[in-house]
Amino acid sequence: MAKSSAARRLLHDQEPPVAAKETAFGGGPPPGPPVQANAPVLNNAKLGVIMMLGAEAMFFAGLIGAFIVFRLAAEQWPPPFQPRLPVGVTGVNTLILLISAFTMHFSVRAVRAGDIGGSRRFLTVTAFLGTLFLAIQGFEWIKLVHFGLTVSSSVYGGLFYTLIGAHGAHVLGALVWLVVVYGQARRGRYSTKDYNGLQICGMYWTFVVALWPVLYGLVYLY
Amino acid sequence: MVWFISIDCILLTVKNRYATLRLLDTMQLFIVTALFAFVASYFADLQSVQACAVCLTGADGSVADAYDWSVLFLMTTPYLVVGSIGGGLAYAYRRAAVKKANDAAAEEAPKHLA
Numbered sequence: 401m402a403k404s405s406a407a408r409r410l411l412h413d414q415e416p417p418v419a420a421k422e423t424a425f426g427g428g429p430p431p432g433p434p435v436q437a438n439a440p441v442l443n444n445a446k447l448g449v450i451m452m453l454g455a456e457a458m459f460f461a462g463l464i465g466a467f468i469v470f471r472l473a474a475e476q477w478p479p480p481f482q483p484r485l486p487v488g489v490t491g492v493n494t495l496i497l498l499i500s501a502f503t504m505h506f507s508v509r510a511v512r513a514g515d516i517g518g519s520r521r522f523l524t525v526t527a528f529l530g531t532l533f534l535a536i537q538g539f540e541w542i543k544l545v546h547f548g549l550t551v552s553s554s555v556y557g558g559l560f561y562t563l564i565g566a567h568g569a570h571v572l573g574a575l576v577w578l579v580v581v582y583g584q585a586r587r588g589r590y591s592t593k594d595y596n597g598l599q600i601c602g603m604y605w606t607f608v609v610a611l612w613p614v615l616y617g618l619v620y621l622y
Numbered sequence: 623m624v625w626f627i628s629i630d631c632i633l634l635t636v637k638n639r640y641a642t643l644r645l646l647d648t649m650q651l652f653i654v655t656a657l658f659a660f661v662a663s664y665f666a667d668l669q670s671v672q673a674c675a676v677c678l679t680g681a682d683g684s685v686a687d688a689y690d691w692s693v694l695f696l697m698t699t700p701y702l703v704v705g706s707i708g709g710g711l712a713y714a715y716r717r718a719a720v721k722k723a724n725d726a727a728a729e730e731a732p733k734h735l736a
Binding site for chain 1 (some may be wrong): 684685687688689691692693695696699700703704707710711714715718722
């Protein structure tokens with residue numbers, strides 16, 4: 401169609417007739433103001449993190465379920481000739497991790513209040529406390545391995561390293577995330593109106609911290 | 623056999639919902655087969671159908687209790703997780719709706735009262 405009209409233009413050397421401009425749909429009243437969509441209650445990032453936390457909760461539930469089977473079926477727990485776990489030091493470590501959840505919360509609250517510098521300071525404290533937790537855990541693990549508690553020494557050792565190791569890996573992951581968020585905060589990424597990145601990191605950190613007392617009570621105290 | 627007949631029954635319903643007589647025949651066959659399977663299972667060797675790890679090993683006492691508690695825990699957790707997420711989302715949506723209604727009311731209020 402277009403080809404034939406172009407050929408006709410070349411042959412007759414005249415412009416095709418232009419249709420008279422008409423108002424769309426035959427006129428009518430002018431359109432109203434543009435409709436503004438409602439802002440989403442939860443943005444996609446938060447929803448995604450919530451889903452991920454649900455999956456993480458189920459992952460740890462599976463591990464805890466395995467622990468319950470072996471723990472309740474055992475005649476004696478811990479099994480004979482296996483070292484006892486360091487309850488006291490890990491209790492202090494639990495307190496350190498719990499305090500880090502508060503500092504993370506204060507960081508989010510500070511950025512909401514417009515105190516960006518204060519938020520960064522609280523992030524630094526949170527990262528320090530998380531690193532301290534991991535360092536103490538690593539130190540205790542080295543001592544336990546020297547005492548003969550390894551992954552293959554017994555079911556006790558296997559369960560201990562699987563459960564606590566999985567949590568330690570999550571704390572490490574959260575710590576890396578925290579460092580990335582800190583870098584973004586230094587570059588001025590977050591403001592009073594836009595601090596989603598910090599908030600979702602805080603959600604993940606809170607999950608990791610909230611999980612620890614459950615594991616501590618189950619593995620160390622029960 | 624029971625599965626085969628029930629699938630056939632569903633397919634028949636989907637294909638021609640008015641083939642009532644043929645459907646009744648199929649359902650009759652399904653009921654007879656199900657009854658036969660139920661009676662036959664009573665006389666069959668029950669050891670061969672114990673697929674559960676606890677039943678198969680004949681575990682009892684503390685091992686069976688441990689499995690029971692673990693199963694209960696794992697059965698409850700998904701409901702807790704999904705319920706928490708659903709509850710949290712419902713709370714967030716409700717709070718947003720209340721805030722929106724309050725904002726609209728504040729906008730509609732006369733200026734001299736604001």
